[in-house]
Amino acid sequence: MSHSQLASIFNKDEKKVDWHDKALWFVRHKRDLSVHNVKGWEELRNLGHGIKAHMLSNLDNYLIEFEANALKNGVQVHWAANAEEHNKIVHSIIKENKAKKVVKSKSMLTEECHLNPHLEADGIEVIDTDLGERIVQLAKEPPSHIVLPAIHKNKHEVDELFQEHLGTKPCDGDPQYLTGEARKHLRQKFIEADVAITGVNFAIADTGGFVVCTNEGNADMGAHLAPVHIACMGVEKIIPKQEHLGVFLRLLARSATGQPITTYSSHFKKPRKGEKMHIVIVDNGRSEQLSRPDFRASLHCIRCGACMNTCPIYRRSGGHSYDATIPGPIGSILSPGKDLTKHSTLPFASTLCGSCSDVCPVKIDIHAQLYKWRQIITKETPQPFVKKQSMKAMGKIFAKPSQFEKVGKVARWSLRNLPKSLINSKLNTWGQARDLPSGPKQSFDQWYEERQNNKKD
Amino acid sequence: MKVGLFIPCYINQLYPQVGKATLELLEKLNVQVAYPSGQTCCGQPMANSGYESDSVGACNNFVELFKGFDYIVTPSGSCAYHVKKHYNIIPQSEDVINVRNNVYELCDFILNVLKIKDFGASFPYKVGVHKSCHGLRGLRLGSCSEVVGERYSYIEELLQHTKGVEIMPLKRSDECCGFGGTFAVTEEAVSVKMGKDKIKDHLDSGVEVITATDTSCLMHLEGLVTRNNQPLKVLHIAEILNSNL
Numbered sequence: 001m002s003h004s005q006l007a008s009i010f011n012k013d014e015k016k017v018d019w020h021d022k023a024l025w026f027v028r029h030k031r032d033l034s035v036h037n038v039k040g041w042e043e044l045r046n047l048g049h050g051i052k053a054h055m056l057s058n059l060d061n062y063l064i065e066f067e068a069n070a071l072k073n074g075v076q077v078h079w080a081a082n083a084e085e086h087n088k089i090v091h092s093i094i095k096e097n098k099a100k101k102v103v104k105s106k107s108m109l110t111e112e113c114h115l116n117p118h119l120e121a122d123g124i125e126v127i128d129t130d131l132g133e134r135i136v137q138l139a140k141e142p143p144s145h146i147v148l149p150a151i152h153k154n155k156h157e158v159d160e161l162f163q164e165h166l167g168t169k170p171c172d173g174d175p176q177y178l179t180g181e182a183r184k185h186l187r188q189k190f191i192e193a194d195v196a197i198t199g200v201n202f203a204i205a206d207t208g209g210f211v212v213c214t215n216e217g218n219a220d221m222g223a224h225l226a227p228v229h230i231a232c233m234g235v236e237k238i239i240p241k242q243e244h245l246g247v248f249l250r251l252l253a254r255s256a257t258g259q260p261i262t263t264y265s266s267h268f269k270k271p272r273k274g275e276k277m278h279i280v281i282v283d284n285g286r287s288e289q290l291s292r293p294d295f296r297a298s299l300h301c302i303r304c305g306a307c308m309n310t311c312p313i314y315r316r317s318g319g320h321s322y323d324a325t326i327p328g329p330i331g332s333i334l335s336p337g338k339d340l341t342k343h344s345t346l347p348f349a350s351t352l353c354g355s356c357s358d359v360c361p362v363k364i365d366i367h368a369q370l371y372k373w374r375q376i377i378t379k380e381t382p383q384p385f386v387k388k389q390s391m392k393a394m395g396k397i398f399a400k401p402s403q404f405e406k407v408g409k410v411a412r413w414s415l416r417n418l419p420k421s422l423i424n425s426k427l428n429t430w431g432q433a434r435d436l437p438s439g440p441k442q443s444f445d446q447w448y449e450e451r452q453n454n455k456k457d
Numbered sequence: 458m459k460v461g462l463f464i465p466c467y468i469n470q471l472y473p474q475v476g477k478a479t480l481e482l483l484e485k486l487n488v489q490v491a492y493p494s495g496q497t498c499c500g501q502p503m504a505n506s507g508y509e510s511d512s513v514g515a516c517n518n519f520v521e522l523f524k525g526f527d528y529i530v531t532p533s534g535s536c537a538y539h540v541k542k543h544y545n546i547i548p549q550s551e552d553v554i555n556v557r558n559n560v561y562e563l564c565d566f567i568l569n570v571l572k573i574k575d576f577g578a579s580f581p582y583k584v585g586v587h588k589s590c591h592g593l594r595g596l597r598l599g600s601c602s603e604v605v606g607e608r609y610s611y612i613e614e615l616l617q618h619t620k621g622v623e624i625m626p627l628k629r630s631d632e633c634c635g636f637g638g639t640f641a642v643t644e645e646a647v648s649v650k651m652g653k654d655k656i657k658d659h660l661d662s663g664v665e666v667i668t669a670t671d672t673s674c675l676m677h678l679e680g681l682v683t684r685n686n687q688p689l690k691v692l693h694i695a696e697i698l699n700s701n702l
Contacts, residue, residue, distance in 0.1 A: 032602060399515055443473055
């Protein structure tokens with residue numbers, strides 16, 4: 001289904017839309033309060049943008065440097081060209097270690113690669129340990145937001161879900177009780193785990209170390225308890241130097257939730273004695289995106305989710321309406337690069353208001369890229385006949401002033417004289433909830449001409 | 458100073474009063490304004506829909522009509538932004554470059570070229586300012602809430618010098634209204650919801666008149682206000698600045 005079809009379905013429950021909109025606006029507002037207190041915030045954004053642009057231009061060298069340093073640290077490094085290779089690598093590490101139980105902290109990359117079903121098919125238990133992710137995992141749904149994966153669910157829905165899956169008592173959606181129960185449930189899983197999988201927020205080329213940011217400490221619980229740690233990262237997660245973390249950690253948490261820093265910014269460098277640490281570096285379409293000059297800056301993304309929180313369309317259509325691993329504005333410029341036809345409506349799910357670009361901590365020109373994808377999509381994917389023809393017709397009318405005048409006259413006459421029932425018929429989408437302007441007798445052109453003639457007289 | 462007035466297509470046909478107010482206001486400010494005949498559209502509707510190539514005829518017509526002017530003034534931030542930002546699809550002749558550099562939204566022109574703030578306008582109403590996105594984040598006609606820096610707003614500065622105007626504060630000072638060109642139709646559900654929420658913010662604040670630099674946003678909001686019989690009037694900023702009530 002197209003974004004607009006899924007958005008219409010979401011909008012059937014206006015109360016839920018209001019609640020979703022307010023919940024995310026609250027986060028955007030917290031972000032504002034936080035960043036407006038940072039002296040030099042815009043300078044930080046410039047730095048973040050510059051470091052990422054530099055990294056992308058020298059990606060090959062930094063990846064090799066990172067690998068060499070990680071190997072020195074005793075970490076095993078794997079390279080995956082695509083999702084399939086990534087899943088196979090992770091699977092084989094798990095099998096090598098005869099592992100059956102896996103805990104996983106939040107990783108949009110493993111979502112993108114559909115790792116869970118791949119492992120589950122072989123009887124491996126994979127538990128998402130981020131609370132929001134665990135909620136959507138129990139509900140058998142994908143995350144609807146990259147930082148707040150279960151933001152589309154209210155506390156009563158979570159209450160019911162936990163009763164069904166975790167055997168909790170009915171609690172009228174008491175968040176404290178529900179969180180406590182989730183904690184007990186997850187602690188057990190952490191203790192039993194044979195392997196911990198984490199994502200990577202920043203991989204540092206000059207040390208071979210990497211940083212994972214969470215607010216729940218679940219990445220640490222997993223990685224510190226299990227004998228094997230597998231960290232999965234997209235190639236673009238590289239930053240050149242350790243000192244650059246100071247820029248990105250300040251940008252990330254403030255943009256994501258308004259916090260000065262994530263509760264846990266965990267630095268991993270080498271495996272504990274007798275234990276194992278693996279890093280899987282994944283391309284999966286990223287170098288192709290890098291080859292597109294207009295869209296390469298989309299790879300600057302540090303996955304803060306600020307563009308989702310600020311987007312008036314995302315807030316009112318829900319993350320699932322994007323039908324993509326990464327929803328919202330940033331997803332709408334990343335996804336078409338992966339499958340243009342499947343995601344062809346996403347760049348149109350925007351008014352091009354530009355708020356996403358202004359909120360982005362690494363200054364990705366998101367709305368400009370949405371505009372550029374639109375130009376490509378209309379050329380390379382099948383478009384509705386009516387849209388195509390009407391655009392052609394409009395182009396011709398606006399190219400010729402005499403045509404424009406004629407069409408304008410007819411339009412104004414129709415608006416003045418046709419009955420409202422006909423004007424607002426089902427064919428007129430505009431008129432379903434909105435009136436059209438009443439057609440004035442005179443256009444500005446006509447009024448001006450009359451005025452000039454009167455002046456002459 | 459040769460000033461050409463561009464009246465956007467939908468204002469020309471559907472809201473001529475906005476064009477009249479703009480022209481009268483500029484004349485009041487002693488600007489010699491020419492209105493070249495043969496104007497159509499800046500090309501934005503096609504381009505934003507992904508059909509840039511179908512807008513080339515409109516772009517060429519625009520450049521041909523306005524190439525001889527020192528300034529091109531228009532009562533639309535969105536059209537001015539489109540000319541500045543997206544006329545890179547036609548060959549960049551000297552004329553095209555000049556046209557792109559010289560196009561101004563009305564408030565921007567009054568405040569920053571004419572350098573006039575107070576011209577005796579009066580409008581004794583509670584006004585809610587809708588900061589149209591292309592003007593705000595495209596042309597930077599004001600600071601937006603996302604960016605850290607000095608706060609300013611050209612439209613509000615002019616309204617502050619309009620006698621009797623009380624600018625009402627909004628909960629969300631610069632959220633999009635949901636018009637978005639063909640978005641208003643292709644994403645009807647979200648577009649309408651955004652408009653309804655925007656109007657509610659104004660009503661909750663006690664606004665009597667919503668104004669903006671762009672009639673396109675206002676057409677969408679007015680369509681909802683009229684359909685739902687809400688106690689709000691919708692006027693373009695030119696109509697308020699041209700008032701002497």
